[in-house]
Amino acid sequence: xxxxxxxxxxxxxxxxxxxxxxxxxxxxxxxxxxxxxxxxxxxxxxxxxxxxxxxxxxxxxxxxxxxxxxxxxxxxxxxxxxxxxxxxxxxxxxxxxxxxxxxxxxxxxxxxxxxxxxxxxxxxxxxxxxxxxxxxxxxxxxxxxxxxxxxxxxxxxxxxxxxxxxxxxxxxxxxxxxxxxxxxxxxxxxxxxxxxxxxxxxxxxxxxxxxxxxxxxxxxxxxxxxxxxxxxxxxxxxxxxxxxxxxxxxxxxxxxxxxxxxxxxxxxxxxxxxxxxxxxxxx
Ligand code: ATR
Numbered sequence: 001x002x003x004x005x006x007x008x009x010x011x012x013x014x015x016x017x018x019x020x021x022x023x024x025x026x027x028x029x030x031x032x033x034x035x036x037x038x039x040x041x042x043x044x045x046x047x048x049x050x051x052x053x054x055x056x057x058x059x060x061x062x063x064x065x066x067x068x069x070x071x072x073x074x075x076x077x078x079x080x081x082x083x084x085x086x087x088x089x090x091x092x093x094x095x096x097x098x099x100x101x102x103x104x105x106x107x108x109x110x111x112x113x114x115x116x117x118x119x120x121x122x123x124x125x126x127x128x129x130x131x132x133x134x135x136x137x138x139x140x141x142x143x144x145x146x147x148x149x150x151x152x153x154x155x156x157x158x159x160x161x162x163x164x165x166x167x168x169x170x171x172x173x174x175x176x177x178x179x180x181x182x183x184x185x186x187x188x189x190x191x192x193x194x195x196x197x198x199x200x201x202x203x204x205x206x207x208x209x210x211x212x213x214x215x216x217x218x219x220x221x222x223x224x225x226x227x228x229x230x231x232x233x234x235x236x237x238x239x240x241x242x243x244x245x246x247x248x249x250x251x252x253x254x255x256x257x258x259x260x261x262x263x264x265x266x267x268x269x270x271x272x273x274x275x276x277x278x279x280x281x282x283x
Contacts, residue, residue, distance in 0.1 A: 003054055004256065005034040007046055008061030012037070015270060016059055019249045022269065023261035031056075031257070043067050047088070047095070057089040057256055059249075065099075065129050072097030081136040081162065084129050087252045098255060101130075102137030104248025105190075105218065105241075110141065112243045112264060115188065115214050117141035123182060124148045125203055126192035127155035130218055134192065135159060139166050145173035149182050149204060151193075179203045185210045189236075191217045191227045201226050206234040217241055221274070242274070243267050 006016040012035070020033035036058075038046045043064050050058060060068040065084035069075065072085060073094030079085045085097035109115050120143045124131055127150035138146060146167075150156035156176035167174040177183060182204050193203060209215070215231030217224035220242040228238035250263035272278075 002031045002056045003034070003050070004031060004057055004059075005036050005050065005055065006059040006061055007036045007038045007043070007050075008064060009038055009040070011035040011061065014061065015245060016061075016249060019246055019266060019270065020253060022266050023250065023253045023263075026265070027253075027257070027259045027261050029257050029259060038064060044071065047071070051090045055090060057087065059252060060086050060088060062129075065133070069097050069099075071095060078102060078136050081166065082133045083162075084133050086133065086248065087255065089256065098252075099133050100248040100251035100255070101133035101244070102135070103251050104244045104246075105134045105216075106137045106141050107247040107251075107263075108239075108241075108243030109188070109214070109216065112247070112267065113214065113239055117143045117188070119144050120187040121184065121210070122146045123186040123189045123204070123208055124192060125179070125190065126150055127152070127159045128192070131192035132159055134190070134218075135163050136166060139163060139170055139172050139174075142170050143172060143188075145175070147175050147177050147182065147184070147186070149177040149179050151179055151203070153178055180205075182208050184208070185213075187213055189213060189215045189231075191215075191219075191224075194219075194223075201230040206230075209234055209236050211235070212237070214239065218244060220245065242271060246270060 006014050017033050024031050069085040074096045076098040079097045079099040082099045086101050087098040089096040122143045148156040160174050160176050187210050213236045215236040216239045217227045218241040220240040224240040231238040246263050246267040250261050254260045
């Protein structure tokens, strides 16, 4: 059986093994997908060990996405722009890296949530690894403009600067902003910070929300609750990042296996199981 896994720290509560097992079951693919806890400084050894055991590829999660990207011999354009990888494949001539997070986000917003990004005004809050992973694919969806607001303005500047040629190509206006003085109003506000974890509600003012705006937290579960509650309290639609998690996995599965799994079905199942707290072991 072909072996895959997710590597990170922590990984104990990762939903990826269940998601990939369910994809495999529904598409008739024969594979095993596990999880590996990697200690700080241990990524190279963990990758070598997994490849030596016959591993075909792995997903990479916090805090190793930057290091994983730097280790690759061959990379996709989107991982190069993000400077971060969430997928590695072991190939005969070395490691190939990719980043499926942004596509996962765009797919969840456009297909699962039915929100067309074309021509819209988007506010992306944050300029760390999570934001870097999604800015390129957001540009490719051709919104009218994207404002990147971050606590540390210089990080927003360098992220925007790196994406300016791509934005020019797709006629998307890119700009940066401070959190406390975001200019304008937005159809879509995406939280790519960890601010909800500190119970801070929202890092930006409610005046940024257009009537009926979609507000998206890239996290899910308790980590997304404060931001989503803030959005709902101000009349916006709120969506957590569970769909992004399933869609980035679906894209990884398609890259590895050449088959696109029924991601909307698996998302519905996962949401149901998480809400019920039921056993998610695939049959
Ligand atoms: P990740 O890979 O999850 O993006 P990261 O690279 O550490 O993690 O980035 C965390 C992001 O959350 C950054 O945009 C950070 O802002 P700074 O660049 O100023 O550090 C943002 N962040 C963290 N805590 C925050 C808070 N309490 N309020 C607002 N932004 C916060």
